[in-house]
Amino acid sequence: MYALGLAVRFIHLAGIILLVGAAATLLLAGRSDRPTALRWESRVLALSCAVAVLTLAAGLAALAAQTATLEGRAAAALEPAALARVLGETQSGHVWLVRQSLLLLLAAFLAVRWDVDRGIDWRAARGEAALLGAAALVLVGASGHAAAVEPGTARALGVDGVHLLAAGVWVGGLPPLLLLLRAAGREAGADARPHAVVAARRFSRAALVCVLALVLTGTLNAATQVATVAGLVGTTYGRLLLVKLALLLPILALAAVNRRRHLPRLGGDGATVGRPAMRRLARFVGWEAALALLLLAVVAVMSATPPARHEAPDWPFAFRLTTASLDDAPALRARALVGSQMAVLGLVGLLVALFVGAGRLALAGGALVVLAAGAGLALPALAVDAYPTTYLRPAVPYQALSITTGAGLYRTHCASCHGATGAGDGPEGRRLPRPPADLRASHTAQHTAGDLFWWISQGIPRSQMPAFGERLTVEERWDLVNFLRALSSGHAARSFGAAGALERPWLVAPDASFAVGPTPPHALTEYRGRRIVLLVLYALPASRPRVTQLAQNYDILATLGVEVIAVPVDAAADALRALGAEPRILFPVVTDGAAEIAAAYGLFAAAPHTEFLIDRQGYLRAIARSRGEAGELNPLLAAIQQLNEEKSPPAAPEEHVH
């Protein structure tokens, strides 16, 4: 069923591309009164008509296959009610209706033998076929992956439309060009040879423009749909794109040979020019067309595959390249620096070799050696171990609830070796030949979440770290990863005073869900882009002076764009009543979710009373620890003012650890 669906998708796509290419090639070739050229034209038109009918049929079958997929049962493919639902209620159904109508109109238009004796009639007839085909082709994109891009749907559709049209003119034009070259390359086709030469030259020029447009729009498409190297090499969609590129290379090589070698020899007569050159060109164009058809099959599979940006990448290499490997290693840094300089030198040498006359080979050879040596020196310094899950996106967001769940799992499964605080000093761990890792160290933050997930799941054989893949569920392992990330960044935040990370945001504030009384719960991320958050972890009675001070100055704080969220560390359900009627406290006091917030944020600072300043992008920017006494308000106001005055606010952190 899946294969059948792919086949009809392929026929539908290739058919429309051929229709556009045929119409474009006829327009490019122009009118001719030579009998062979006229025979070619009417043959192309007849074939186009047949292709249009086939494309319509494939479109019907594709709709049936789509319906079966959407309804989740094969029988639905033939049920009128199910088909009507897909047509009436889905966007791809609407697009399908318009596209099939255009194709029907095109088929009917091609079936009529128009009288085209006058130039204007010829142009109108061929131009209309091109117009209808192009409209249908652009609509292929409107029911594809580009239509699902949010935000920027219009831009994605425009880019995809240009991509499809360029492919139509170039790839779709190859078969009709092949027919013309073969007809004119025959002994009897000599009358159409000048026409064929002109057509081939114009086509070549148009194809060059198309290839440039394809490269540009293809790059833009890949940037939206694939986005990362991990997506390119680690997902089905990305790998299909690599196959497509691998097929494109020989096609481009053939095209280059045609353009540089065969095209200039088409004119004139002789042993190696004229007719023999035309026959050779025809053969090359034939191969080009065959490869292009194969490429379209890959495209059809891609159109039925979820794009890489929605998939979890499966990293295929045992290493990855990152500059983070240089952070604590001065020797490696020097090596990477020297290596990269050498590589740049080699590249410059290669460029120079392109322009000098004498000694070009020697220079290029030397430059290559320098380049290779530089790469050989620099790349190993940048390589760190990687695993299949290295670029996996966490299945559980970086949230207080997940962190506290992870903390519980840590105490049960990990603390015996890694120690209660993560220092690697657990009672069991001391007996191991290799001491367990200090999980608070900054390098924990340098590994990707996927690395940690792999080690927890698979263990580390050489250091006797056991595998927990069987014992813990996927969500539990991600909870552990979130806890470890909070633990190590919390350790790094020890140095972080009231004037903490005001200059450079780097510490992501974990999200949290909280509720005040019986009202619906809020997420901390709801304040992103809107308010600065002052998260206050307080304990009564010690914190009462400070909470009173904040309550009395709440109007000033609110005017400065700050929301105060007070979290009782004892997580008392009657926190509001405990605070009492005086002073009037109008900011949210968390009565539901306080335990998780206190536990998770407690990893960042341990004090009787703590205040966390979270900027509008969701970064922790300052941590104030105290015993709850009413202190100066001015340092806090100054920090808030500095955040308000930031010229270019830092980019929002991802919702997940990375």
Add this chain to the structure above:
Amino acid sequence: MRAFTAVVLINLALGVGAGWGYLFWGVRAARLERDLAVARATAVSGVEREWRVDGVVRAILPEIGVLVLTHGEIAGYMPPMTMGFRAASPKITESVRVGDAVRFTLRGVPPNVAVTAIEKTP
């Protein structure tokens, strides 16, 4: 018929079709927008309405007869927030204390609404 004439007619028909579809779309969107505006207007003014809402008492200002409540969504009127509401009678401000979880009745012609009844919820 000559090809040129036919093509002009076909494109004219396509253009008219697309234009008609666009207009149809636009007219429908305009109607929906008008309906929405009407619905909003009736929500904000005009008839007297009544809601029952869950919330929690944050402050009591008996001297001006106001209760500050953190409340859930008031359907068709306002999203969840903390704000002051006029109490219809002094009994209402006397019957609750700060920190009580309550279910209250809000009645009036927006924006002129008042708390007419309040009860504690466990």
